[in-house]
Amino acid sequence: MAFLPNATRAIATSSVVAAATDQVSADLAGEAIVLSLRTAMYYGLDQVGARIWELVREPTRVADVRDAIAREYDVDLERCERDVLELLHQLATHGLIEVRDGGEAAR
Amino acid sequence: MTATRASLSPEAQLLVLTAALPPSDTAMRRLLTAGIDWAKLCALAQHEKATSIVLRELWRLAPAASDAGTSELRQLATASVMQMLLLEQLLHQTLDVLAERGIAVMLLKGAALGYTAYPSFLDRPMGDLDILVPPHHAEQVWSLLQTRGWTWPSARWARQRYTAHQHLPPLLQGPGGGARLEIHGDLLPVGHPFRLSTAAVWARAKQVLLNGRALTVPHPLHQLWHVCVHFAWSHEMQWGTWRTLRDVAAIVERGDVDWAEFVTLARDTRAGTCCFWTVRLTRRLLGAEVPDRVLASLRPPRPEWLLERIERHYVSNLLPSQDGCPSVPLAHRLWEAGILPRWSKHGLARPWHVCDRWMTDNERHESERVRHRSLWAQLRRLGACVQYFRRITAFSNPLGAR
Numbered sequence: 001m002a003f004l005p006n007a008t009r010a011i012a013t014s015s016v017v018a019a020a021t022d023q024v025s026a027d028l029a030g031e032a033i034v035l036s037l038r039t040a041m042y043y044g045l046d047q048v049g050a051r052i053w054e055l056v057r058e059p060t061r062v063a064d065v066r067d068a069i070a071r072e073y074d075v076d077l078e079r080c081e082r083d084v085l086e087l088l089h090q091l092a093t094h095g096l097i098e099v100r101d102g103g104e105a106a107r
Numbered sequence: 108m109t110a111t112r113a114s115l116s117p118e119a120q121l122l123v124l125t126a127a128l129p130p131s132d133t134a135m136r137r138l139l140t141a142g143i144d145w146a147k148l149c150a151l152a153q154h155e156k157a158t159s160i161v162l163r164e165l166w167r168l169a170p171a172a173s174d175a176g177t178s179e180l181r182q183l184a185t186a187s188v189m190q191m192l193l194l195e196q197l198l199h200q201t202l203d204v205l206a207e208r209g210i211a212v213m214l215l216k217g218a219a220l221g222y223t224a225y226p227s228f229l230d231r232p233m234g235d236l237d238i239l240v241p242p243h244h245a246e247q248v249w250s251l252l253q254t255r256g257w258t259w260p261s262a263r264w265a266r267q268r269y270t271a272h273q274h275l276p277p278l279l280q281g282p283g284g285g286a287r288l289e290i291h292g293d294l295l296p297v298g299h300p301f302r303l304s305t306a307a308v309w310a311r312a313k314q315v316l317l318n319g320r321a322l323t324v325p326h327p328l329h330q331l332w333h334v335c336v337h338f339a340w341s342h343e344m345q346w347g348t349w350r351t352l353r354d355v356a357a358i359v360e361r362g363d364v365d366w367a368e369f370v371t372l373a374r375d376t377r378a379g380t381c382c383f384w385t386v387r388l389t390r391r392l393l394g395a396e397v398p399d400r401v402l403a404s405l406r407p408p409r410p411e412w413l414l415e416r417i418e419r420h421y422v423s424n425l426l427p428s429q430d431g432c433p434s435v436p437l438a439h440r441l442w443e444a445g446i447l448p449r450w451s452k453h454g455l456a457r458p459w460h461v462c463d464r465w466m467t468d469n470e471r472h473e474s475e476r477v478r479h480r481s482l483w484a485q486l487r488r489l490g491a492c493v494q495y496f497r498r499i500t501a502f503s504n505p506l507g508a509r
Contacts (some may be wrong), residue, residue, distance in 0.1 A: 009336075016401060024192050024195070024196065026191070026229050028159060028162065028163070028181075028188050029162045029163050029165075029166035029170075029181065029184070030166060031181075031185075031187060033189060033192065035189065035192040035193065035196070037196060040193075040218055040281075042189050042192075044185060048132050051118075055328050063280070071306060084307060
């Protein structure tokens with residue numbers, strides 16, 4: 001199954017996401033900088049965003065990203081899911097990640 | 108802490124420490140605890156294109172630290188990393204274009220070292236890309252790349268200023284012209300005194316594989332040679348210090364330098380004193396493991412007490428500082444005192460002659476105007492020179508850290 005860039009498709013916890021191929025990134029003291037090769041735009045991610053970015057370098061289920069962040073930052077699972085989905089949606093909107101529909105609609 | 112490094116300001120010491128591989132955490136913590144002027148550190152790091160590495164090292168020591176100083180450093184470092192990401196992409200695009208045409212390309216300086224002496228390209232910050240092509244292809248490459256997204260701001264870099272230069276006028280690309288490319292036909296400008304031909308560099312060039320792409324880079328000996336000569340001769344040990352020290356340390360750390368061959372190469376090519384001072388300063392300031400026999404073989408025929416004092420002058424001028432030499436002619440004489448151009452068989456060739464060729468008529472006129480100062484201004488300048496000379500030649504440690 002191929003990954004498709006999809007800015008408008010809802011991302012569900014069952015979705016699988018991965019960093020897009022047409023970008024390059026670098027870590028910088030706990031944060032991340034991403035350069036979209038398609039748009040030549042730069043994006044900065046704070047510490048948590050950078051950790052999420054690290055987790056999605058390889059195809060990963062959104063639920064696994066959520067669980068990792070909730071565990072590492074000791075945050076409420078529901079809130080964590082909301083924030084993770086929000087960030088992933090933004091990344092997808094800007095073409096920085098690709099989404100494979102897992103079939104379950106986001107809450 | 109070495110006496111040599113102690114003569115630098117705390118901010119300069121901290122900057123220099125971040126160039127070591129690995130840096131001394133103890134020494135850095137000591138400086139941070141004693142207090143740092145963050146504005147000065149940011150200015151120095153920015154000047155030396157070291158912001159991303161300085162931030163990385165400081166964050167490694169104290170991840171939780173956050174104040175106005177580190178915030179500014181982070182902003183500068185972020186901009187630096189953005190540029191490096193762009194530079195690497197443009198480099199690969201440029202290499203692809205030239206490969207399509209079957210034009211041989213060798214990476215030089217930071218681009219070559221980024222892929223051979225450092226964990227990644229981004230670990231070796233640089234202000235521009237330097238590539239070497241066969242001289243008969245240089246013009247063709249320069250014109251070709253201007254049809255592939257690179258632009259030449261002719262008003263800024265007039266063609267005629269580069270007729271005797273080792274590279275053609277720089278090309279720019281990217282947002283605000285943020286990426287700069289220099290196409291070299293030679294390693295050094297016309298009029299240099301060294302006996303290393305570019306053909307010899309091509310003959311011993313090596314191939315490195317990166318993600319299935321073959322990159323041509325200079326032989327390790329030539330990489331080290333070029334770093335030393337570029338710093339000690341072209342830049343008179345007053346520019347690009349942090350990157351130079353770090354590059355030498357990285358090459359030494361890499362462990363593939365045949366030191367006996369390097370000494371022979373340095374001597375045979377009349378670069379002995381340039382190599383001596385660059386590796387000596389790296390050893391003194393960063394603790395790089397340069398063998399004693401190398402320094403002994405390359406050292407100028409001068410007593411150690413004199414070399415120490417000349418070294419103080421060089422260290423005082425490695426980075427922008429209020430303790431730097433107040434006179435350009437004095438700085439030239441002290442440069443000669445350590446490099447010994449006549450003994451090194453350089454003849455009349457001097458790096459500032461290359462700079463003079465660069466001057467526009469306005470710049471030359473301004474330079475002449477500055478030389479004809481009032482008598483009072485000249486006396487003041489003379490007094491400053493005497494004070495500076497006394498400071499670097501005193502038999503006690505003349506420069507205390509501020």
